[in-house]
Amino acid sequence: MKILYALFAAAFAALAIVPFAAPWLQFVLTIAIAKGFAAVGVALLLRAGLISIGHAMFYAAGAYTAAFIVLRSGISDLFVLLIASTLVTAVIGALVGAYLVRYRAIFFAMLNLAVSMVFFALLSKLYGITGGTDGLRVPVPTVLGMTLTKAGFDIVLFYVALALMAIIAGLGVQFLKSPLGHAVGAIHTNEVRLEYLGVSAWSVLLIAYTISAALAGLGGAIAAVSIGHVLPDYAYWTESGHLVLTAVLGGIGGVAGPFIGSIFLEIVHTVAVGVAHNAWNLIMGATLLLVIFFLPQGLYGLVTKSADKTSSAKLGENKS
Amino acid sequence: MSQPLLKAESLTIAFAGIKAADNVSLEIEKGEFLAIIGPNGSGKTTFLNLCTGYIRPVSGEVYLEGEPITGWAPRRIARQGIARAFQIPQLFTDQTVRSNLLLAIASRQGVWDGLKPLARRRYQEEADELLELLGLSAHADAIAGTLPEGLRKLADITLALALKPRLLLLDEPTSGVSALERFSIMETLMNAMRTKGLTALFVEHDMEIVERYADRVLVWNSGSILAQGKPAEVLQDPRVVETVVGVA
Ligand SMILES: Nc1ncnc2c1ncn2[C@@H]1O[C@H](COP(=O)(O)OP(=O)(O)O)[C@@H](O)[C@H]1O
Numbered sequence: 001m002k003i004l005y006a007l008f009a010a011a012f013a014a015l016a017i018v019p020f021a022a023p024w025l026q027f028v029l030t031i032a033i034a035k036g037f038a039a040v041g042v043a044l045l046l047r048a049g050l051i052s053i054g055h056a057m058f059y060a061a062g063a064y065t066a067a068f069i070v071l072r073s074g075i076s077d078l079f080v081l082l083i084a085s086t087l088v089t090a091v092i093g094a095l096v097g098a099y100l101v102r103y104r105a106i107f108f109a110m111l112n113l114a115v116s117m118v119f120f121a122l123l124s125k126l127y128g129i130t131g132g133t134d135g136l137r138v139p140v141p142t143v144l145g146m147t148l149t150k151a152g153f154d155i156v157l158f159y160v161a162l163a164l165m166a167i168i169a170g171l172g173v174q175f176l177k178s179p180l181g182h183a184v185g186a187i188h189t190n191e192v193r194l195e196y197l198g199v200s201a202w203s204v205l206l207i208a209y210t211i212s213a214a215l216a217g218l219g220g221a222i223a224a225v226s227i228g229h230v231l232p233d234y235a236y237w238t239e240s241g242h243l244v245l246t247a248v249l250g251g252i253g254g255v256a257g258p259f260i261g262s263i264f265l266e267i268v269h270t271v272a273v274g275v276a277h278n279a280w281n282l283i284m285g286a287t288l289l290l291v292i293f294f295l296p297q298g299l300y301g302l303v304t305k306s307a308d309k310t311s312s313a314k315l316g317e318n319k320s
Numbered sequence: 321m322s323q324p325l326l327k328a329e330s331l332t333i334a335f336a337g338i339k340a341a342d343n344v345s346l347e348i349e350k351g352e353f354l355a356i357i358g359p360n361g362s363g364k365t366t367f368l369n370l371c372t373g374y375i376r377p378v379s380g381e382v383y384l385e386g387e388p389i390t391g392w393a394p395r396r397i398a399r400q401g402i403a404r405a406f407q408i409p410q411l412f413t414d415q416t417v418r419s420n421l422l423l424a425i426a427s428r429q430g431v432w433d434g435l436k437p438l439a440r441r442r443y444q445e446e447a448d449e450l451l452e453l454l455g456l457s458a459h460a461d462a463i464a465g466t467l468p469e470g471l472r473k474l475a476d477i478t479l480a481l482a483l484k485p486r487l488l489l490l491d492e493p494t495s496g497v498s499a500l501e502r503f504s505i506m507e508t509l510m511n512a513m514r515t516k517g518l519t520a521l522f523v524e525h526d527m528e529i530v531e532r533y534a535d536r537v538l539v540w541n542s543g544s545i546l547a548q549g550k551p552a553e554v555l556q557d558p559r560v561v562e563t564v565v566g567v568a
């Protein structure tokens with residue numbers, strides 16, 4: 001366990017020097033972390049055995065909320081935007097979830113997909129409100145009253161995203177160890193027993209769904225202010241599929257998994273697009289196959305396994 | 321005036337035209353250890369399903385200490401104090417026995433606490449006590465799904481006990497276990513029941529066990545009660561011998 005934390009601390013430190021050591025990676029990583037929040041949300045539902053193929057709608061909801069607030073109310077503080085977008089998306093998530101968490105398996109997956117497609121259509125068609133398929137431009141937010149250049153803001157945003165990732169990961173680890181966190185997993189393994197313990201699976205799932213939507217919303221808001229432009233495409237179903245893929249690839253065994261998956265995918269994407277533009281889907285597909293066959297616990301499984309090995313080697317009791 | 325802990329009144333349910341409960345009425349007194357026997361498919365498990373809200377009767381009522389609970393959801397009935405162990409153990413199979421039990425203990429307060437660990441001291445102590453009582457201490461850290469059937473049954477019962485129920489329903493606690501193990505499971509169970517001062521109903525196939533442990537026995541046949549009374553008498557009843565004892 002200690003090794004694992006040391007590993008995470010080292011990875012975190014490496015990320016923290018990116019704006020200086022590899023400036024080209026800064027934007028890529030900001031987006032990776034933004035999508036990572038959404039993927040963590042998807043992973044939370046996966047723990048309950050539910051696949052949402054619609055979570056990009058909450059990512060988009062967070063992004064559009066941030067855009068609306070800046071454009072309509074004139075409030076442009078980064079922190080206000082992030083908090084407000086997260087809360088608004090949580091409310092939307094609770095409303096959608098109240099209806100969807102009755103369903104299981106393929107019905108849950110398809111209903112999420114359906115609702116997200118309606119959401120996508122609304123974003124595309126309601127030109128007067130959403131800017132239609134052109135989307136909305138998002139001006140550079142202020143930070144605690146300071147007006148920054150775009151470049152300066154991007155650096156601040158990167159560190160804010162990094163800090164939020166650490167905070168969410170910390171809270172997430174706690175959550176998964178809590179009674180409620182266990183109850184989420186219990187829905188997957190034995191919902192009947194959970195109900196017979198007097199626990200409402202519906203309520204547990206609604207809370208999980210709301211949290212997952214809020215996380216996606218936070219990610220969307222970060223993406224909106226980072227990219228400076230929101231589009232209906234944020235909500236497109238392929239984006240939802242991408243989030244599921246990210247969560248599975250990263251691994252749902254721990255909160256770090258989806259972030260690892262997201263950072264991995266964004267970097268592979270960037271490199272692949274640069275090196276062999278047409279091969280992106282091929283590279284993605286092949287990577288996923290490799291992970292599914294060789295790393296059923298996802299990339300996170302690889303990390304925990306190697307940490308395990310190192311620690312047992314140190315104790316001189318090589319288990320494997 | 322004491323009213324029965326559980327009262328079932330004219331419960332009726334049919335599946336595909338076959339009556340699994342046919343106008344069933346019975347009462348369970350506080351402190352009683354009541355056995356249900358009967359051939360396979362006679363509706364014993366169905367009766368437990370009706371009492372715990374898993375299925376709704378077509379007609380009839382269930383009362384828990386006078387309060388009608390018919391048609392309530394299982395979680396609500398569980399919170400009112402009826403706990404159940406299943407014919408096929410219902411565990412969180414990917415978790416340790418201890419972790420299963422901790423969740424059961426935590427669920428008495430609802431599981432809404434999202435920030436404090438499940439494995440907190442107070443729950444751990446209670447879990448240890450229960451594991452000890454049910455003789456599961458040695459298996460506390462085993463993954464529940466990997467245990468042999470007898471131990472899974474005990475673990476399932478432990479989850480029910482962790483709810484501190486007013487009434488415990490046990491569906492064939494000793495089935496799938498060698499004849500030798502049966503008595504040791506029952507001894508463990510009876511010890512736990514006495515320690516907790518519980519009222520329980522248990523479905524059982526083994527007549528020796530019924531005779532030795534039950535205060536009263538109900539004989540089920542085709543969805544209705546064929547006979548009831550003290551085990552020693554009921555098990556001699558020729559009709560009972562014909563439908564149940566001979567078959568089992
Ligand atoms: N949910 C159900 N749907 C359809 N038929 C059922 C259901 N539950 C029980 N039955 C039928 O009701 C009868 C009684 O079953 P059960 O109560 O499980 O018997 P027992 O526990 O005494 O062996 C059987 O014929 C069984 O097939």
Ligand SMILES: [Mg+2]
Nearest residue numbers: 364365366407
């Ligand atoms: Mg049965």
